[in-house]
Amino acid sequence: MSWLWAIIVGFVLGLIAKAILPGKQQIPLWLTTVFGIIGSVLGNAVAGWIGVEDTRGIDWTRHLLQLVFAVAVVGLGDMLWVAVKGSRQRA
Structure with missing residues (x-):
């Protein structure tokens, strides 16, 4: 079940x-x-390194960190995708 949640959360974070x-x-x-x-x-x-991975209530700091890193990874991944895809089309 944890893999299913990872896919769902990854999908939502990626779209955001x-x-x-x-x-x-x-x-x-x-x-x-x-x-x-x-x-x-x-x-x-x-979040684990700074000690906020598990707090009472909603873990807003952890969720914000997840979103920040998702934005960074999607941005960098898109640049790499375009670079690799563009070089394949030229060949």
Whole structure:
């Protein structure tokens, strides 16, 4: 069940990250989900390092860190996708 939640959270975070980033991202939906999952994992890790991974009530700091990292990963991943996809089309 935890894998299902990871996919759902990654999908939602990836879509929110794409909505936050300016312009149109070229990455496919499945890659958006993967990048959202990676952002979520990185956000959870940083939340653990600073000691806010588990608090009473809603973990707003952890969720904000997950979103920040999802935006960063989706942005960087989109740049890499365009660079790799663009170089393949030229060849």
